[in-house]
Amino acid sequence: MTIDDIKTVAVIGAGDMGHGIAEVALIAGYRVCLRDIRQQFVDRGIERIFASLEKLVSKNKVTQDHFDKIKNDLLIPCTDLEEAVREADLVIEAIPEIMDLKKETFQIMDNAAPAHTIFASNTSTMKISEIASITSRPEKVLGLHYFNPAILMKLVEVIRADKTSDETMQIGYDFVVKNNKIPVRVKKDVPGFIVNRVQAPSSVLLNCILDEKIAEPEEVDAVMRKLGMPMGPYEIIDFTGIDISYHGSTYFAQSIHPDFAIGKTLTAKFQANELGKKTGKGLYDWSQGRPDIDLSKATDKFDPMDLVAVNANEATKIVAQGVCSFDDVDTAIINATGNPMGLIALIKNIEPEALSARLENLASKFNREIFKPTQIIKDGAYR
Ligand SMILES: NC(=O)c1ccc[n+]([C@@H]2O[C@H](COP(=O)([O-])OP(=O)(O)OC[C@H]3O[C@@H](n4cnc5c(N)ncnc54)[C@H](O)[C@@H]3O)[C@@H](O)[C@H]2O)c1
Incomplete structure (x- = not known):
């Protein structure tokens, strides 16, 4: 089997990642079955895809003809899992980060999909090998880890699980290229893969700076903004959500080293449900919108x-x-x-x-x- 045999893709989960992954594949010309558990979630995913495509058409990045083809022909909404994968050559799963849910889904897909179908998971943290082990085709299971928002971010990590075949890895890699994204091969199924893993220690350091009051978040963010970053690291923590940091750190502390555990300041914020942008308050006050960082507060107490x-x-x-x-x-x-x-x-x-x-x-x-x-x-x- 080669990349030319991949014609129909099923994307399972139409949320933040699923709708973006589907949109990217549709733009590349694939027929895409988009599945979520309820019609309203599928509809919401499709609304988001169409809103984004309209913008891309207005910027001449997608033709009106191709948009029409996506609407009339390429995009197939679906709520039934078995039906979604029945004609798929490649399935990309983007459902919530719950191992039992993923395993249950892969088992149903394994029974319903043709023997040649390749299964990919977009998980950020879970072991692909564990998900693959529930299927009768572990050699056909790999990780395709997109970044958020999938339409904008170029990288896709192509992850080899314990039993993934060379053929499956090659097809995954070629699929990413066909989607106009940049693939990087992750040759072992390690926690955090490449990007999330190599960025984890700086989160630990930011927690230390916070807990030991070496510098205020605004002082550090001002330094990074002055260096040209669009957002400082503490503002990013608030923007993505302190709950995400909490769960990510806990996972790394359990799977790599206890040093990755989240610090006391962010734990207190997490427990007080001050999660950042989504709750209006975190390290910063978001009630009036994005915090205004005073660049004159840049400090030399912290070295980037x-x-x-x-x-x-x-x-x-x-x-x-x-x-x-x-x-x-x-x-x-x-x-x-x-x-x-x-x-x-x-x-x-x-x-x-x-x-x-x-x-x-x-x-x-x-x-x-x-x-x-x-x-x-x-x-x-x-x-
Ligand atoms: N959000 C990110 O920044 C990001 C980045 C990379 C990877 N991921 C990973 O992508 C996956 C999805 O994350 P998300 O942020 O899109 O979550 P999300 O909550 O936005 O979307 C998940 C969707 O899956 C649906 N769903 C639940 N059970 C389902 C089932 N059995 N079948 C089909 N759909 C089902 C939900 O209704 C929801 O619409 C997770 O594994 C996550 O770790 C997330």
């Missing part, structure tokens, strides 16, 4: 290079494990975040002694083992 150092250090751990190459790390970060430079490019010119000393210092100052420099950093093998 520390964030780069701890993340780059984490990247060397997954490279050592054979998950991906250094180039893959940078391609992934640039295309998932829109940052102009990758982590490894940012540390390339730093002497290993200086980088190791910085990491040792952070490890002892905040009592975090995960910040300790790896052998690759000490040896300068990233240069």
Whole structure:
């Protein structure tokens, strides 16, 4: 089987990610069955797809003819799971992050889909191998991890689970290319894959800065804004939701190292349901809209290079494990975040002694083992 055999795609779940993944595949010319559990959720997903396509037509990025074809021919709404996958060559699952729900869904799909159908999960955190194990076709199961919003973000991580075949990986990779996205192969099914994993230590550091009152969120965000970032890291935490940080950190603390556990300030916010933008209050007050960051508050109590150092250090751990190459790390970060430079490019010119000393210092100052420099950093093998 090759990419040319993929003609019909089923997207399971029409929420934030599912509708975006479906839209991208429709633009690429695939026939897409979009399934959710209730008609109103499918309708909402389709409304979002059409609203986005209208904008793309007005910007001449999609032709009116193609939009008409999507409406009349390519997009098939569906509420019945078995029906959704019956003619699918590739299924992409984007339902809530609950393992039992995913397993139950994959089992039904396994019974209903043709033998050749490939199954992909868009999970951010769960082990693809565990999801695959419930099916009779683990060699045909992989991860296709899109980033939010799927229509804009270029990266898709193509994840190999324990039993994924080379053929399935190749088709997944080629499918991403056909969707005008940038694929990066994740050769092992590790927690957080590439992007979420290598960015996790900077969250730990931001928690330490917060808990130990090294600097105020606004002082740090002002530094990052002055460096050209559209949003500072604490504002991003509020924007995405403190609940998301809470669950993500808890998962990493359980699956990688206890050091990843969330700090006391964000735990208190989580418990008080002050989750950020979605509740109107988090680290910032969002009741009047986006917080106004006072750039004059930029502080030298915090060094932005520390964030780069701890993340780059984490990247060397997954490279050592054979998950991906250094180039893959940078391609992934640039295309998932829109940052102009990758982590490894940012540390390339730093002497290993200086980088190791910085990491040792952070490890002892905040009592975090995960910040300790790896052998690759000490040896300068990233240069
Ligand atoms: N939101 C993100 O930033 C992001 C990024 C990458 C990956 N993900 C992953 O994508 C998946 C979906 O996340 P989301 O943010 O789109 O969630 P969401 O809550 O916006 O959408 C999930 C949708 O799935 C539907 N659903 C529930 N059970 C279903 C079933 N059995 N069959 C079909 N549909 C069902 C829900 O009704 C809902 O519409 C999760 O695994 C998540 O971890 C999310």
